[in-house]
Amino acid sequence: MAATSLTNEEIGRYSRHLIMPEVGVEGQLKLKNAKVLLIGTGGLGAPVAMYLAAAGVGKLGLVDFDTVDVSNLQRQVIHGTKDVGKKKVDSAEESMKDINPLIEIVKYEVPLTSANALEILKEYDIVADGTDNFPTRFLVNDACVLLGIPNVYASIFRFEGQATVFCKDDGPCYRCLYPEPPPPGLVPSCAEGGVLGILPGVVGLIQATEVIKLILGAGQPLQGRLMLYDALSMKFRELKIRRNPECQGKCTVIKELIDYQQFCGVPHEEAPLPAPVSSTDITPKEVKQLIDANADFTLIDVREVHEYQICKIDKAQLIPLGELPRRLAELDKEADIVIHCKMGGRSAKACDLLRASGFSKVRNMTGGILAWSDTVDPSVPKY
C-alpha cells in the first residue's frame, strides 16, 4: 500500500524539501506514507495541523468535538471569523485542504474516551497531543503506551509552554514525568488562566517539528527531555525526564485504559447535574433581586484586577482570591456575604475559605459574571 513514488504535482509542491539531502525524495515519501493523529484542533492543534498538512504528511486524523467560538480566534489560526459556530474538525479540514489538497484528512468528531481511544489511535504511527485537560492527557498517554505509539506532547499556560516526546521506544511516558494529576481546581486551565495568543504557535510548532523528525528519523528527538519555553523572558530550558525505574523494559503502571475522569477527580460530564441547588448557592437573578430590594448584603468579586477592568457588577467589592486570606479583617463575620467570580469556581473556593475562617452567612453566586451577563444584564461583556 505504501507509496513508492511522488507524482509530478507532488514534486513541484515539495521541491524545497526535495532539494535538501536530509529530506529528499526518500524523506518526502516517508512523510507521504505517514499517519499522524492530532488530538485537539485548538491552540496547539491549529499550527500543527496546518504545517503538517503543508509538509505533505499523507494521512492526518483530527479528534475534536468542539465548535468554533469567537474567543478561539485570538490564537486558533486554522479557524476564521466565517467559521464561528462550525464544527472545529470541519473548519480545520477546510483550511488544511486549501493548504494541501493532496493529503487525506480523517475526522473524528467525538470526545476521546477509554471506549474509543485504542480503536482510533491504532490506525496511526504518531500522536500529537494538544488537548486541554488532564483526563484526556492521561488517556492519550496510556493508549500510546499500550499501543507503542510515540506521543508528541505539548502544553501551554499563559506565557509558558512545555514540550517533549513520550513513549518512543524505551523512553519515558507522561506518567514517568507526572505520576498523578493535580486535584481539580488547583491548576487553572487556559479558559480560567488565559493564554497569550501567539504562545501555542511557538509551542505547537515545536510539536510539529518533533513529529516531522520522528517521521524522517532525522536529528535527536526531544525524548527524555522536557523543553520549557517562557515567552516573557524568551528562554528555552531543558530538564531531564527519566523513565520510572520500576518500568525498565516494560511499563509496570499502565495495564489497561481506566476511568480517567475518576482518576483526575472530575465529576462525570454525563452524570446529571445535582438538581437541588445547595442552600449556600445563589443565582445571579436572586442577587439582582437583593440589589433591587436594597437588601443589606456584601457582594465580593474575587477575580483579578485586570478582569474587573473588563467588566464588573456595580455593587461588587473587588478582593482577588489570592489576597482574600490577608484581607479577611475588612469583612464583617456576621454580614450576609455573596461572592462571585467569572464562572463560579474561584468564588466557591473563596466561600470555603470564609466559612473555614468563621464566616457564617456566605453564598456563592452560581455561574459567575458570565451567568450574570446571560440572565441579568446582557450589557455586561463576556470574556
Added chain:
Amino acid sequence: MPKILIPTPLRQFAEKKDSVEVDGSTVGEVLAALTAAYPDMKKNLFNDEGKLRSFVNVYVNDEDIRFLEKDKTAVAAADTISIVPSIAGGK
C-alpha cells in the same frame, strides 16, 4: 544563595516574582525557606502529609530530585532549583 525559579501558575503566591533566592543546603531546606517566606505557596507544593505533590516536580539544575536524593538532595549557592507543575492547556 540558590535560586528557585517559580513557574507561572505559582507566581501569584510569590508576589508575582519569577525567581526567588533563599538560604538552604538541601532541597528540603530551600523549599521550607520558600514556603516560610510565601505561606500561600505551601498547599500548592505539599499535600496534607507534608509530601511534595505528585504533579509538582522539582529539579536541581536539569536533574529531577526523585532521581537524586529527593528532599535531601544537596544544593550549592550556584544551583538553580526549578519547580515544574504539570499544566494541561492546549486550546
